[in-house]
Amino acid sequence: MSFLDWATGLHGYLFVGTILATLGIIAVVYRRNSIGVLLGIELLLNAASINFISFSKFRTAAIDGQIFALFIIIIAAAEAAVALAIILRLYRLRETIDAGEANLMRN
Amino acid sequence: MLSWMIFSPLIGMAAILAMPRNRPDIVRWAAVITTAVPLALGVMVFSQFDRSTAAMQFVEQVSWIAPFNIEYYVGIDGLSVPMVLLTVLLSFICIFASWNIENGVKGYFAMFLLLESAMLGVFCALDFFLFFVFWEVMLLPMYFLIGIWGGANKVYAATKFFLYTLAGSVLMLLVMLGMYFTTEPHTFSLLQLANLHPFSTMTMDLFGWQLPMDKVFFVGLFIGFAIKVPIWPFHTWLPWAHVEAPTAVSVILAGVLLKMGTYGILRISYPILPSATLWAADAMAILGVISILYGAFCAMAQKDLKKLVAYSSVSHMGYVILGMASLTTAGVNGAVLQMFNHGTSTAMLFLLVGVIYDRAHHRWIVKPDGSRGFGGIAPVVPVYTGVMAIAVFASLGLPGLSGFISEALVFLGAFSVPRFQMYVIIGSLGIVLGAAYLLWMFMRVFLGPLNEEWSGLTDMNWRERFTLIPLTILVVVLGVYPMPVLKLMGTTVAKLLTSLT
Amino acid sequence: MNGEIVQNLKLLSPELVLVFFLVVLFTVDSIWEQTRKNFVPLALVFAACLLGTIATCWVSKLAPTVFFSGLVANDSFSAFFRYVFLFSCAAGTYLAFGSKELEKQNRMEFSLLIVCVTFGMCLMAISTHLLMLYIGIETVSILSFVMAGFKSEDLRASEASFKYFIFGAFASALMLYGFSLIYGLTGSLQYGEIAQYVQANLGNMPYLLPLSLILVYSGLAYKISAFPMHFWTPDVYEGSPTPVASFFSVGPKAAGFAAILRFFLDILSYDAASGSWKAIGGEQLVSVVAIISAITMTVGNLSAIGQNSVKRMLAYSSIAHVGYMLMGILTLDTFGLGAILFYIIAYCAMNFGAFWVVSIVADLKGSDRLDAFRGLGWSMPVLGVTMVIFLASLAGIPMFSGFIGKMLIFGAIVKTPGLLWLAVLGVLNSVVSLYYYAKILRELWLEGREPGNPSELSIYHGVALVGLAIPTVVLGLWFAPVIHFVERSIATIL
Amino acid sequence: MVQNCIWIFSLPLIAFVLQASLGKKLPRQGDFISVIALLGSFLLALPIFLQVVSTGNISEAMSFTWISLPLPIPDSFLTSHPGISSPTFNLDIGILLNNPTAIMLGMVTFCCFLIHLFSTGYMKGEDRYHMFFAYISLFSAAMLGLVVSDNLFTFFMCWEVMGVCSYALIGFYYKKPSAINASIKAFMTTRVGDTCFFLGLMGLYIVFGTSNFSEIYQGLQGGFAEGKTILGVSALSFIGFMIMMGTIGKSAQFPLQIWLPDAMEGPTPVSALIHAATMVSGGVFLLIRTFPILEAGHVLPIIAYVGAITAFLAAMVAVVQTDIKKVLAYSTISQLGYMVMGIGVGAFAAAFLHLITHALFKACLFLCSGSVIHAVHTQDMREMGALRTKMPLTFISMLIATLAISGVPFFSGFVSKDRILGGALAYGMEHQVHALIPILGFAAALLTAFYMFRLIYMTFCGPAKDEHKHTHAHEMPWNMVLPTLLLSGLSLSIWFAGPTGIHGLDPFEVHWFDNAVAAAQTQAGIALHHGDEHIAHSAHGIALVLSLILATAGILLATFTYLKHLISADAWKSRLAPLYNVLVHKYYFDELYINVIIQRGLLVWNNLLARFDDRVVDRILVDGWKDISMGIKAFIGKFDDLVVDRIFVDGTGYVTAAGGWILRRFQTGRVQQYVILSLIGFTVAFICLVAGPK
Incomplete structure (x- = not known):
């Protein structure tokens, strides 16, 4: 199996998904900026979407994976809307969107 | 009849809660009437109880939670009757001893009646689940009685009591569940468990070790009960709880609650786990002896009158454990008798400490600064001194008063077991020490030159005398002729021992 | 085809009732602005819950089925959780309307949110399909973020909602990733089909299946706030308005349990008779679950000890209770799982009650610190006594429902071989929990009376407290019918 | 007759109840009740006693079951053996009326009655007059109960009640710290012995299943105890030793003799009754009752040594005492030592006789000293003197009693003491390793004569040292004099052996005592091993001569020193200063027991333990809980305080506290850190799940 076959087959897509997921996790964990964190989450969702679509294409004949991906996009949009609203309000109240500064409640 | 006895205080409690808050006297008399009902029923039980059989009597059995085979199953035999009598008597007396509670009278008596109900329930229950429920129900009223109406460190003492006893009872809960699920058919009935007792051949797994089930159960139960007794080293809640509790609660605590531990061992551990009982007898005897000595030593060092009495309870309950561990006729009968006798004599002591505390507002034998707390008050309060002397001598085991014969039977029983003889000899030091700390206390408080500070003390009033007279009579009568109580338990104890061998 | 859809929609009638009332609420809101301040939304929510309950009653009589092409299931398990959700919705709304914290907010909006969340929770409980589950979870999550920050001008609430969001979105993203792996492995999204595949290929998936299961667990554990996804709980509960926190501690948690039970039991357990986890080979899964539950309850209890804020303390205590409930899963039989359901019922009443008291006190004193409770038992006896009942029940003292719940859970553990250590740890934990519950009792009753300001408990709150205390006591003394009920409920998914 | 015995001890008991409850309100505070009750007891006891004197034998018994406990017997056994009723464990109590009982009854009721009578004068006007009578009535009841007991169990019970009466009466002047200290000391010291006795009693139940004397005697003869052991030693030796310990406590023998001198803080009639005539000799009576066990248990030699050492040591101390009652107290200890020694060497009858004679003359001595004290209001002999003329009747009584105790012929003490010494000498001659026993005995005899006459001379003779006190002294009223004269x-000696008391010289001899005791020995199954008849005979001859010489020497020495002042006591005092100091400090026993064992040992230990209980045992569970927010900080801060408690610091409390504290460190409030922690948690869970054992 050539590299090209590998890369355009299921494994290639999965590889991309995995990398996206990893990057997403790293972003969630290390970005100070809340928007960055939000983007990390979106990356994770996209990784899952890629998985769903590729599995749907390569493993089963059904399209339910692709439908799932559509739902993910919709829900991610809703989530992002709410998230941005929350971040916005936080910024209004505190004038920073640094995720680490939101530590009023602890211990 | 037993149900009436158990639940009549609850009815009284409901009535009291419905009473107006600003009429404490009505509440008090209602409490008197309410506790008089179980007392009267107790007298009826005493007269109607068939002493010649070891079977359960006055049995009431109703299905309660059918899916789990839980029953409302009460009945009494020779082990329960003395405890029931003690409970109804002391509860009645304690209402009078609580007369001068001024704050939250309603709440106090309501809690007190709930407590009485739970105590009677524990002594009558024949279903493990029911037993456990009653056992735990005591916690809340006790917590509040100590915590609200107690002394300076009441919160600490109450919390400690609460946690300690809960820690004990959760282990009991596990054992109860374990027993339930291991028997076929699943049952909580103590009598059925005692008949089946299948645990000696089973094992249970802990991180790969196969532990014999009956021994694990025994240890679990024992810790639960030992905390209540309390047996060294589970005793540290007791000095606090006793010292901080109001007088009447101390009386109930020492007079009844401590006996629940030993009662539980006799009612549950012994018949259901006979082989583990034989296995654990040595350890119990050693713990009993340690409790005897440890309690006595600590009592001797106390400067607080109530703490001294509290530690003396540790010591005296050690005798009960020693007697029980002996598994002999004399030993076990002596232990149960000691449970009863300690109930009366220590109740006297606590009542008496309460009497002086009401007047002096302190109970130091030696004040923290080293000066005499009292001293030489005997001529000022002659009646008080006289009753105290009787209580002290009963407590230190003077022949002719109740403590002696039970201690003698305990020692007799334990001494007849060859491997316990050394324990008995060491434990007998407790007799000497018991005399030492009590008489030393008596000397420092009552004798010697009068401490002028207390020359104005008034002697006991009629209410206080009324609380002490019945106990004094019991202490003397049972000291001279203990058979009325021994007869109640004899047959049952014999049957219990038969099942153990 | 049409007939089938109608038939299926009938089975979905409780959810449809909720949707209907959502529409009604919207409509009323838009045409009658005063409703944002008065009690009309409350009446509407109550009506929704009542009708929903009736509908649930009705559908629960029907034979259990999986419908809508395997998306959702109607059985007595669903019915059980629907009851719980509808109850917590009604109770949460009632509490919110009595609380000063939310006085200034738009009540209509709150009602909309809570009804919608309830709808999402129902979806979580009934779904038998990963997509459906995902939609349910996200419905609940996204709206919960909003609810947590419902006090719009409050920094703490905003922070709470921010944290809730980050953590929640992250957890559900992980779960989603897990879903995708499962889909890839099994080629299906429907529980039954996944299960068939797993059963047919036992042992062929040494790493990926566990990994995907753990990822799925992350999303669900976040809902029930079990270890290791519990970290958000105390912060969010503390920051959110008290009525919202109390709702969070009951409703979404129950929904999470419903989803967990349905998902894992359907996928992993084929042999309910022997009670073992077939899919990925027995022992480790049991030990891992046991360890998770052990850590969860221990973390919850130990962290609760030092708290000064009662709300935060109760948040930790809710973590601990999740730990207890998780123990019930280990046995994989009617008894243990039924115990979880019973526990949920008991927990509903007692936890709501405890939060309710906190809410009342916070309104009265402007603080939920321990010392705000000082002497309140004497000035407000009903509050004091009912709080004693709730806390005693939470601590697992007999006579109260919490004890029965614990007893059933521990019973399940005790009768499972090899888990003695967990049982012992569990009971020791309940002793620890008593310590911090007793701190509240102490402040209420023991620390002397508060001089002055005798405060009256409003009838509005009194009714609620007594109403929650009664089941707490009754279930502690007479629980045979409930036992039948939960066993019937759980039997359908085993 | 045996029914009378019930009344004999019940009458004083009734008197006690009446006195304690109503006494204060009665005329004369009810003293007549007690006196009449004791007179009644005496009159009831008299026929019993006279029957023994006349017929030499009385043996009656009655008993009933006091405690009966069903024994565990399998039901199957009972059903398969229909005829058998279920067996029980019984504690039977009853009355044994045999010769020793009768003799003791006579002596005790007589002494009790006289001392009650005396007390009506001596205690007149004292505070709590009625309680005094209540106590001594109770005491009399207990003593009589002890005497008539047919078993060791009730014997022990009465024994303890006596101890309490003794406690109450020693501390009768409870405002005096010295009195209450003495009372508690007496009670505690005897309690040590009593506890041992109690263990012995338990041993008896194990071996014989009973403590009834007759049954024990039978059991011994039947070889019941053969091969039985307690703690590895022969059961009988154990029991015998423990019973001996009881005697040592109650009869104030070495090494528990310390309490008796202090007990003189009590009113003098009490000293006479309890601490001379009856209670302390109860210990000896116990040895008499259990003699067969002691013999079979081979503890007699130990007993002999204890007695001999006590007799000598106490006599030495008596020489340096200046308090009249203390002299008598040490003398009592010494004389009790004689009796114990007598038992030990097998001179059973002699010891018993000495018990009786000693009771009478020592009671007399104490009552006389009471009269003296009453007259001069001091107990210090150095302030007395020349009372002979003021109190002639008292002087005569006291002189007679002194002659008796000193072992002068014609007086009762001579008869009994001579026999004991004879027995001891015979024993020493037969077992030469034990020669120390007779030597100590004879030395004590010399000292006895010396210190008793020292007492007489210092009190009654010579010049009056304190004129004021002397002039106010006067003879006592009849109710105080009569008892002393009767005693x-x-x-x-005429009442016990013959006019002279010297065996073989008497014109007519009285044999009732010997006969009675011989019969008693038969009843108890005591076959006394008399050793070599020849040695015994010659020993008695030598002892007679020796004791006569020693008594004379003692008297003369006292005369020269304290009457004629030919020898200077002070000079000897300084010459033997070290010895004198040791004696004045009573061999430092008190210091040893009280300062070292109790103060430095027991109390320190108690405080330690109590502190341990408070600090350590308690804090295992507590401190951690108590202030959790301080958690580890508090733990470190307190570390120094609690270094001792280190082991226990790991206890639940701290662990819980620390655990909570640590766990809450994770709760930083930063959501991203939560995410990291969750990921770590999942990784660990995944590893467990995958890599765990299959």
């Missing part, structure tokens, strides 16, 4: 009259 001194009974201190003549």
Whole structure:
């Protein structure tokens, strides 16, 4: 199996998904900026979407994976809307969107 | 009849809660009437109880939670009757001893009646689940009685009591569940468990070790009960709880609650786990002896009158454990008798400490600064001194008063077991020490030159005398002729021992 | 085809009732602005819950089925959780309307949110399909973020909602990733089909299946706030308005349990008779679950000890209770799982009650610190006594429902071989929990009376407290019918 | 007759109840009740006693079951053996009326009655007059109960009640710290012995299943105890030793003799009754009752040594005492030592006789000293003197009793003491390793004569040292004199052996005592091993001569020193200063027991333990809980305080506290850190799940 076959087959897509997921996790964990964190989450969702679509294409004949991906996009949009609203309000109240500064409640 | 006895205080409690808050006297008399009902029923039980059989009597059995085979199953035999009598008597007396509670009278008596109900329930229950429920129900009223109406460190003492006893009872809960699920058919009935007792051949797994089930159960139960007794080293809640509790609660605590531990061992551990009982007898005897000595030593060092009495309870309950561990006729009968006798004599002591505390507002034998707390008050309060002397001598085991014969039977029983003889000899030091700390206390408080500070003390009033007279009579009568109580338990104890061998 | 859809929609009638009332609420809101301040939304929510309950009653009589092409299931398990959700919705709304914290907010909006969340929770409980589950979870999550920050001008609430969001979105993203792996492995999204595949290929998936299961667990554990996804709980509960926190501690948690039970039991357990986890080979899964539950309850209890804020303390205590409930899963039989359901019922009443008291006190004193409770038992006896009942029940003292719940859970553990250590740890934990519950009792009753300001408990709150205390006591003394009920409920998914 | 015995001890008991409850309100505070009750007891006891004197034998018994406990027997056994009723464990109590009982009854009721009578005068006007009578009535009841007991169990019970009465009466002047200290000391010291006795009693139940004397005697003869052991030693030796310990406590023998001198803080009639005539000799009576066990258990030699050492040591101390009652107290200890020694060497009858004679003359001595104290209001002999003329009747009584105790012929003490010494000498001659026993005995005899006459001379003779006190002294009223005269009259040897008391010289001899005791020995199954008849005979001859010489020497020495002042006591005092100091400090026993064992040992230990209980045992569970927010900080801060408690610091409390504290460190409030922690948690869970054992 050539590299090209590998890369355009299921494994290639999965590889991309995995990398996206990893990057997403790293972003969630290390970005100070809340928007960055939000983007990390979106990356994770996209990784899952890629998985769903590729599995749907390569493993089963059904399209339910692709439908799932559509739902993910919709829900991610809703989530992002709410998230941005929350971040916005936080910024209004505190004038920073640094995720680490939101530590009023602890211990 | 037993149900009436158990639940009549609850009815009284409901009535009291419905009473107006600003009429404490009505509440008090209602409490008197309410506790008089179980007392009267107790007298009826005493007269109607068939002493010649070891079977359960006055049995009431109703299905309660059918899916789990839980029953409302009460009945009494020779082990329960003395405890029931003690409970109804002391509860009645304690209402009078609580007369001068001024704050939250309603709440106090309501809690007190709930407590009485739970105590009677524990002594009558024949279903493990029911037993456990009653056992735990005591916690809340006790917590509040100590915590609200107690002394300076009441919160600490109450919390400690609460946690300690809960820690004990959760282990009991596990054992109860374990027993339930291991028997076929699943049952909580103590009598059925005692008949089946299948645990000696089973094992249970802990991180790969196969532990014999009956021994694990025994240890679990024992810790639960030992905390209540309390047996060294589970005793540290007791000095606090006793010292901080109001007088009447101390009386109930020492007079009844401590006996629940030993009662539980006799009612549950012994018949259901006979082989583990034989296995654990040595350890119990050693713990009993340690409790005897440890309690006595600590009592001797106390400067607080109530703490001294509290530690003396540790010591005296050690005798009960020693007697029980002996598994002999004399030993076990002596232990149960000691449970009863300690109930009366220590109740006297606590009542008496309460009497002086009401007047002096302190109970130091030696004040923290080293000066005499009292001293030489005997001529000022002659009646008080006289009753105290009787209580002290009963407590230190003077022949002719109740403590002696039970201690003698305990020692007799334990001494007849060859491997316990050394324990008995060491434990007998407790007799000497018991005399030492009590008489030393008596000397420092009552004798010697009068401490002028207390020359104005008034002697006991009629209410206080009324609380002490019945106990004094019991202490003397049972000291001279203990058979009325021994007869109640004899047959049952014999049957219990038969099942153990 | 049409007939089938109608038939299926009938089975979905409780959810449809909720949707209907959502529409009604919207409509009323838009045409009658005063409703944002008065009690009309409350009446509407109550009506929704009542009708929903009736509908649930009705559908629960029907034979259990999986419908809508395997998306959702109607059985007595669903019915059980629907009851719980509808109850917590009604109770949460009632509490919110009595609380000063939310006085200034738009009540209509709150009602909309809570009804919608309830709808999402129902979806979580009934779904038998990963997509459906995902939609349910996200419905609940996204709206919960909003609810947590419902006090719009409050920094703490905003922070709470921010944290809730980050953590929640992250957890559900992980779960989603897990879903995708499962889909890839099994080629299906429907529980039954996944299960068939797993059963047919036992042992062929040494790493990926566990990994995907753990990822799925992350999303669900976040809902029930079990270890290791519990970290958000105390912060969010503390920051959110008290009525919202109390709702969070009951409703979404129950929904999470419903989803967990349905998902894992359907996928992993084929042999309910022997009670073992077939899919990925027995022992480790049991030990891992046991360890998770052990850590969860221990973390919850130990962290609760030092708290000064009662709300935060109760948040930790809710973590601990999740730990207890998780123990019930280990046995994989009617008894243990039924115990979880019973526990949920008991927990509903007692936890709501405890939060309710906190809410009342916070309104009265402007603080939920321990010392705000000082002497309140004497000035407000009903509050004091009912709080004693709730806390005693939470601590697992007999006579109260919490004890029965614990007893059933521990019973399940005790009768499972090899888990003695967990049982012992569990009971020791309940002793620890008593310590911090007793701190509240102490402040209420023991620390002397508060001089002055005798405060009256409003009838509005009194009714609620007594109403929650009664089941707490009754279930502690007479629980045979409930036992039948939960066993019937759980039997359908085993 | 045996029914009378019930009344004999019940009458004083009734008197006690009446006195304690109503006494204060009665005329004369009810003293007549007690006196009449004791007179009644005496009159009831008299026929019993006279029957023994006349017929030499009385043996009656009655008993009933006091405690009966069903024994565990399998039901199957009972059903398969229909005829058998279920067996029980019984504690039977009852009355044994045999010769020793009768003799003791006579002596005790007589002494009790006289001392009650005396007390009506001596205690007149004292505070709590009625309680005094209540106590001594209770005491009399207990003592009589002890005497008539047919078993060791009730014997022990009465024994303890006596101890309490003794406690109450020693501390009768409870405002005096010295009195209450003495009372508690007495009670505690005897309690040590009592506890041992109690263990012995338990041993008896194990071996014989009973403590009834007759049954024990039978059991011994039947070889019941063969091969039985307690703690590895022969059961009988154990029991015998423990019973001996009881005697050592109650009869104030070495090494528990310390309490008796202090007990003189009590009123003098109490000293006479309890601490001379009856209670302390109860210990000896116990040895008499259990003699077969002691013999079979081979503890007699130990007993002999204990007695001999006590007799000598106490006599030495008596020489340096200046308090009249203390002299008598040490003398009592010494004389009790004689009796114990007598038992030990097998001179059973002699010891018993000495018990009786000693009771009479020592009671007399104490009552006389009471009269003296009453007259001069001091107990210090150095402030007395020349009372002979002021109190002639008292002087005569006291002199007679002194002659009796000193072992002068014609007086009762001579008869009994001579026999004991004879027995001891015979024992020493037969077992030469034990020669120390007779030597100590004879030395004590010399000292006895010396210190008793020292007492007489210092009190009654010579010049009056304190004029004021002397002039106010006067003879006592009849109710105080009569008892002393009666008791001194009974201190003549004619009542016990013959006019002279010297065996073989008497014109007519009285044999009732020997006969009675011989019969008693038969009843108890005591076959006394008399050793070599020849040695015994010659020993008795030598002892007679020796004791006569020693008594004379003692008297003369006292005369020269304290009457004629030919020898300077002070000079000897300084010459033997070290010895004198040791004696004045009573061999430092008190210091040893009280300062070292109790103060430095027991109390320190108690405080330690109590502190341990408070600090350590308690804090295992507590401190951690108590202030959790301080958690580890508090733990470190307190570390120094609690270094001792380190082991226990790991206890639940701290662990819980620390655990909570640590766990809450994770709760930083930063959501991203939560995410990291969750990921770590999942990784660990995944590893467990995958890599765990299959």
